[in-house]
Amino acid sequence: MKNRTDINIAAIAKKTLQVEAAAIDNLQKFINADFEQSVALIAACTGRVVVTGIGKSAIIGQKIVATLNSTGTPALYMHAADAIHGDLGMIRDEDVILCISKSGNSPEIKVLVPLVKSFGNKLIAMTGNIDSYLALEADLLLNTTVDQEACPNNLAPTTSTTAQLAMGDALAVCLIEWHGFTAADFAKFHPGGTLGKKLYLKVLDLCRQHDAPKVYLDSSLKNVIVAISSGMLGVTAVLDSNDQLSGIITDGDLRRMLEKSMSTDNVTASDIMSRHPKTIQCDELAVNALEMMRQHDITQLLVLDDKKYIGIIHLHDLIREGII
Template identity: 70%
Template sequence: MIQTMNVNISATALKTIQLEAAAIGALQGYINEDFEQCVKLLAECTGRVVIAGIGKSAIVAQKIVATLNSTGTPALFMHAADAIHGDLGMIRTNDVVMIISKSGESPEIKVLVPLVKNFGNTLIAIVGKLDSYLAKSADFILNTTVSQEACPNNLAPTSSTTAQMVMGDAVAVCLMEMKGFSASDFAKFHPGGALGKRLYLKVSDLSKLHEAPQVRKQSTIKEVIVEISSKMLGVTAVVDDHKHLEGIITDGDLRRMLEKEIDTADVLAADIMSTKPKTIQKNELAINALEKMRQYNITQLLVMDGEVYDGIIHLHDLIREGII
């Protein structure tokens, strides 16, 4: 049986969060001229940002690389240990090299730094000790000094890696704003999954998968029921001869009509349709359709191509695509 210490789990968790929050808060004092010059350098870089690290800092480096790549700044990860065994070959003349290290004194870092300097590349250090070998060798310093690790022994990288991660995010977000990186740009790099679909999938991409149910104002109730049933969307548009929208009939409208004590033989579509249906243009993003459905608490919208009726987008379409 594994023996465990009797600790206050909630108190330990809260202390960890407080220490790491304090480490992040301290970064505000490190946003200085070096930070600004570093961001400007990266924004003007015609090559890639090659980011290296060792241990936990290497994992942080990979995350920052991923963030930069997905937000319009080309970046590569280079493990500090592998760099001296051939991976230095990935560095090109116009690249900027960024090395991440808490101590700035790791043996692998001490070997790597002079090699990068010999190549003539600009070196940026994300480092937690300003008097370290890495800090003194770098052209620019992004200070991530922390007063205490969240680890109870003040040893395991916790607060320090959090600070490194946040500093990398600060750089990436600044670069996004400087480059005018928009949601449409983001979609180009994230075409897969629900996130990508929220950014690029249009209403017409979904509505074209269905037939467009439609009747005329003079259509009989039987014709309305057949149209709604055959298209299986629970709704039909009411249009004129030029497909201009005149109204909408839902299966709910039919049920409410049948609840009334009236002779349905002479009832026409015009008698039960709603004249102000909710619509959306075919070229709008599908996510906008979802927001409109939520706003009006409905499950479908009539899709328009300008002034012309074009089809239906249903809540089930959005669910199927994983947008919800």
């Protein structure tokens, strides 16, 4: 393939984004009573939202299904062509049907719509042609009309599918608010990957993977060095005689002590430690530990169970789990 020097790639890309952004902005005027009733209908549904479509609209439908499922609204995808060859069997009486089509006049849609209506299910249309067969036959209409496709030939579905996707997101977000869907609820459906870990992984899950290095106020320098080395975290907690946290000693504290050329014969942990160390409770989310480390420009936190020292969470733990 020859290099094209006669086109401005950056200008074309920017124009594409401008056209699609304008189309999304224009959707605001289509948020009407039908949209509000669609949200209420789906929210009251005791079944699933069955999303169907053909061509590029079908692919957008799959994404909408994924978003609804992950945010607490049960949904499933049914390809319009497959529906009339047996997949209609997945529809239950209590389901709501969302049919997506740019033209609203595709042959498959014209076959499918009367079949769905014969079942008695409520039908929501998402289309860019409000005079189409789909729009006129549906119970409710989500208007995704666009002025033009970003495609230079005004043919390839680009702006129209972007509008469908955005309208689907608007629908999903309204349902999130309707149901009071929280971050804790979100975590239940996203246990895998980095996102899931940010939502459910606790400090305790990470700190218990290590020993909890500790010395006491009167511990010798040798014992301090052994504790820091054995823990392999570059740090140890310092406890008083009642096992209450008094301070922290890092390998940096040791280096600074040696740089002062002070005699080390009678040095104890209390002479080296930093008082008032940064701590975090064991039931906190690991991502909160990361935020504290960033805020204070440190690489570890001492972990407490109420007031009892139980271990250390290190920046490397968060890196290893993909939290960063």
